[in-house]
Amino acid sequence: MxxxxxxxxxxxxxxxxxxxxxxxxxxxxxxxxxxxxxxxxxxxxxxxxxxxxxxxxxxxxxxxxxxxxxxxxxxxxxxxxxxxxxxxxxxxxxxxxxxxxxxxxxxxxxxxxxxxxxxxDWVLGLIMTNLALAFSWALGEFIGARRAYHAEVERRLRLLETERDQQARIAVAEERARIARELHDVVAHAVSVMVVQADGAAYAVHSQPELAERAVKTISSTGREALTELRRLLGVLRSDGNGGERTPQPGTQSLSDLAGRVRAVGLPVRLDIVGNVDDLPAGVGLGIYRIVQEALTNSLKHAGPGSSAVVRVARAGDQVELSIVDNGRRTSGTLVGVSGGNGLIGMRERALVFGGTLDAGPRAAGGWEVRASLPIGNS
Structure with missing residues (x-):
């Protein structure tokens, strides 16, 4: 106004x-x-x-x-x-x-x-008036069309934002369901170990008390680990469909095999492991494996020919630090082909399940980097 x-x-x-x-x-x-x-x-x-x-x-x-x-x-x-x-x-x-x-x-x-x-001279006056009105009509049509176009663009942008948010929520739900199924396998495996050890302790409690004592200690440690995974599982929605075969999930011991498979398909990978990561809780080991797997998959898709990757897993006390770096090509300051997809959402969700953090983005020197930090504590 x-x-x-x-x-x-x-x-x-x-x-x-x-x-x-x-x-x-x-x-x-x-x-x-x-x-x-x-x-x-x-x-x-x-x-x-x-x-x-x-x-x-x-x-x-x-x-x-x-x-x-x-x-x-x-x-x-x-x-x-x-x-x-x-x-x-x-x-x-x-x-x-x-x-x-x-x-x-x-x-x-x-x-x-x-x-x-x-x-x-009323005819001339009428002509001049009509010319002015015709110009006003034409100008109104132009401005009205622009306003309608901008309104439609804004409506589509709002629709795209809503659709993007829905897709992100769906991706998070699907990834949490997958994590829940995998943690279920971990807990089921732990319970199976506890049952076997309990049966062995029952047979050996009189004849071989030392063996029975070791079995009870194994039951105790395995039970604590299973409780830890159950506490994490409570915060994750699990889909009951598609049960499938229950087998032990990969962990940090499988990182060498993973790096070998990625090398075989064309991306040279160097794996550096610092500290002892073989005795990590099964859920944490599985999370590390999946984060490295997803990061290397993204490098295979987007890094381009002639690229290579370095995976570093370092344990320091009650913390595991992950670093997956590739030297993929860049165009106008942006890594070629990389966008905010479900893979990054899945990696971040895996880190959050264990109370950790994850950051990903382009490197100043070129390429892409994923950094994650996962605690090993039982809480």
């Missing part, structure tokens, strides 16, 4: 200058109406412009009604300009039907008023 108020003030100022010029000029014909008639007509003529966007129909017909005495008094250009602005507003903001009806009413008024007011 600030811009429309400025436009209205500009039109009113022009009409007011014409009125003052005719007042100070004694030979002016026709003589202007008294100021107490002219000034209200000037203000009333431009007032609908101020609220034309909020009430386009009301503003248009109010301007048309006030334009009749304004033009009869020959005050200035306010009636013509305001009428053109009203027609443009109806075309751009309301629609062609309302604008066509307004144009028809305006044409009838012009056909009646112009011959009475300008009997000698």
């Amino acid at each position: 600030v811009g429309d108020t400025l436009i209205a003030a500009l039109i009113a100022a022009f009409d007011l200058l014409l009125f003052v010029a005719r007042v100070v000029e004694p030979q002016a014909q026709p003589r202007p109406e008294p100021w107490f008639i002219t000034l209200p007509l000037i203000v009333g003529m431009v007032a609908p412009i101020v609220f034309r966007r909020k009430y386009p129909l009301t503003a248009a017909y109010l301007a048309l009604a006030i334009g009749i005495p304004h033009s009869l008094a020959e005050i200035g250009i306010g009636s013509v300009v305001t009428g053109c602005i009203a027609l443009y507003t109806l075309v751009a903001y309301v629609g062609r039907r309302a604008a066509l009806l307004y144009l028809a009413v305006s044409e009838v008024i012009s056909l009646v008023q112009l011959p009475l007011q300008q009997p000698d």
